[in-house]
Amino acid sequence: MPATSRTTLLRLLGGTLLAGSILSSPALAQTTNNAPKAASAPTEGPQQRPWMNTALDAAARTELLLKEMTLDEKLQLTFGYFSTKAEWQRSPIKNWQMPKDGLPDSAGIVPGIPRLGIPNQWQTDAGVGVASQRTQTPRLRTSLPSGIATAATWNPELAQAGGAMIGNEAFLSGFNVQLAGGMNLMREPRNGRNFEYGGEDPLLAGIITGHEIKGIQSQNVVSTMKHFAFNGQETNRFNIDHRIGEQAARQSDLLAFEFALEVGDPGSVMCAYNRVNGFYACENDWLLNKTLKQDWGYKGFVMSDWGATHSTTQAANAGLDQQSGWAFDRSPYFADALREAVNNGYVPEARATDMARRILWAMFDNGLFDKPVAGDRATTIDYAAHAAVTRADAEEGIVLLKNTPGLLPLSRTAKSILVIGAHADVGVLSGGGSSQVYPYGGPVNGLAVADEFPSGFPGPKLYHPSSPVKALQARTRATVTYLDGKDVRAAAAAARKADVVIVFGEQWTGESIDAPNLNLPDNQDALIDAVARANKRTVVVLETGGPVLMPWLPKVGSVLEAWYSGTSGGEAIARVLTGEVNPSGHLPATFPASLAQLPRPVIEGDPKLDRDSHPMGNYDIEGAAVGYKWFDKTGARPLFPFGYGLSYTNFTLGKLTATPQGKSVSASFTITNSGKVRGKGLAQLYVAGNGWEAPKRLGGFTKVDLAPGESRSVTLTVDPRLLATFDSKTRGWNIAGGDYQLLLAHSATDIAERATVRLAPATLDNRGR
Structure with a gap:
């Protein structure tokens, strides 16, 4: 990470970005037709307000x-x-009028009470930044990479810095409540909102999202942990009834929320649309x-x-x-x-x-009384510094899935590079729906095909104006040209003449819709196959909201998963392709080899059902065995396993020891950069016990920056709940006595070393203590 990025991260993590005058928020007078009136404020003079004593706790x-x-x-x-x-x-009220003092194109407002100094709650949609509702004049702000991209960094510090950045932009835009902190576990890889969330594992999702929440709230903005709970698909999201037993629930999705709550302490939790076990x-x-x-x-x-x-x-x-x-x-x-x-x-x-x-x-x-927002002060946002934050996040979230030796990083000897597809000449894709951030500098509009811009929600399909082609041209002596790829034969013919070909494959997903399958849409698989047949030195860069199938994988030379990479995404992708940045992302979700491997090969519910229907969803099929745990349990071999990710260098893990520590386990080991390039290595620690939902669970992880030949000694402590099972009768946790294995790993399927530790039986309370 360059020095400017490190400085920006430190500033954000230190919560020092707030600036400007402190003014009182105006009262809100509701003007909506037929809506209830806000409580009237008695007219009286100033009074003493002892609750404004900041020496007292909240x-x-x-x-x-x-x-x-x-x-x-x-x-x-x-x-x-x-x-x-x-x-x-949509609205059931005719002639809907925006409430007085509500900020235009925003999620909402809750009236304050002027006589008591209670400020309005100004709410912004969020997820990856300050989002605008779709209008002609949306506010333009910085977009982080998608939530799943941040989870792919496995770096809590970056997650917290990104949260602080978007929290700062929310505050300076006049908002004090940010609807961010999405973390529903990936039970359904086709879920249209997977890009907003933190993957499939409760520890990883909880830690990463918790740190994002912590960052947002460092800026005197309430963060909202969502969607509570089991909002695992968009099909029939308003009415589907997900059934799941309490033990399985507490050991999976609810454990993720519990970890995020403990790390981030969110001021608000947003409950979901769906039913759970019969009740909304x-x-x-x-x-x-x-x-x-x-x-x-x-x-x-x-x-x-x-x-x-x-x-x-x-x-x-x-x-x-x-x-x-x-x-x-x-x-x-x-x-x-x-x-x-x-x-x-x-x-x-x-x-x-x-x-x-x-x-x-x-x-x-969260300081809403003591440091109230003072209207829209977007002119004071440090967009350059924020661009560095989002770029660092994007770079570290990019996952190198395949690499033929000598292909990546791009060789300086290549004289011609052909880039194909996904409008990589002008920008990078973003996900659709309420989390849509309209980027600073303006989105890329007017692209060739009208149907690329859905007329209604969750559109428009939008590209951030950060061109991978332009960023590559600035970083290589090669001639970099672009083709849109719509003519497959022409693309293959041009590929034969290039030294290197980079095909950008895209999958646009958004709120309210699920992907019909896991294939790249619009004949892109055929395009990649034809180009790879024409030139073996083909690199595929994927811009997707989650896992996709790759029928062309054996034919291509290299594959990068770049996700939705945010407003600095083009530069981040180019820096990884050229080796300015060594890729260090690892998958936060399993990439299946086929739909048949999933607990539900067909999405439950029927998109044709109306909102008053009551479709059923059976999460007891997998219970707590979500993602890699399901693959471990069934013995299915994925396309790419959870935790997988390559680098331009090599890392070795070793010297694993494990000892009991109270009701937990402490594990020590070393991680070494055994290659020739500086890079960030990820060590994953899994635990294996008996009577669990699956053979193993992620128990800890750490990411370290190492020079060539450098080693680092690390000690991790496993949370006791990850060694236990939940008891619905006592509403506590039980650790069975006996032997447990600690697995030091590069991914869920690549185990480097094992150690055995014996634990005494123990009980934990309902908070895991």
């Missing part, structure tokens, strides 16, 4: 403020409004009350996804604290109806107070 300040609030004021905090007026946006996620007592708030002791608030609220009394009593994005729902359940339910005793007043308490605690805990 809990104490919250209690002081609650004592001064009326019931109407408490309930006002539980109801949020969508903040975009757009003809294409946003009115699911087992998820929201028993697991999140009681077992894990969560202090923040639960907000609904936009359109995920279905009731008043049931949702409030089951743990939902805030209805978000009205009018996406069928009714304003948490407005007048909630007030009536509290007045009639169907929702206890103590519960209404608890809802407000959780929201206020998150606001105090």
